[in-house]
Amino acid sequence: MSETGHVDGGTDRPDGVTDPLLWKLALGVADAHEPDGEGGCRNLLCAGDSWPCTPWNNAQLALRQAQATERVGTTGAEASSGWSAPVVPAARRATPTATRDAGATASAA
Numbered sequence: 001m002s003e004t005g006h007v008d009g010g011t012d013r014p015d016g017v018t019d020p021l022l023w024k025l026a027l028g029v030a031d032a033h034e035p036d037g038e039g040g041c042r043n044l045l046c047a048g049d050s051w052p053c054t055p056w057n058n059a060q061l062a063l064r065q066a067q068a069t070e071r072v073g074t075t076g077a078e079a080s081s082g083w084s085a086p087v088v089p090a091a092r093r094a095t096p097t098a099t100r101d102a103g104a105t106a107s108a109a
Helices: 020-032 054-067 076-081 096-108
Strands: none
Touching (some): 020 054
């Protein structure tokens, strides 16, 4: 069993969190990109970057998204569904028979 220092089970999760998985992942990123005390990011992936770094800022946005009742940057139906575009069913594939028949018709013309 690994010891990461993170609390499992959502005991520290605010009541308003609507997406627990996003919340947990964003919290992990934010924790991994803490300031180093010298004005930089502690994470090796951000070596030389000042704090707050891009991943930390993105994690803060994700934390807000995880507890938002209306998604940031969306309105109306997009906010209620969680999707940024309407869902359109995929077109049906042509069956091998239909494709063969269409080819025969095209060559006969």
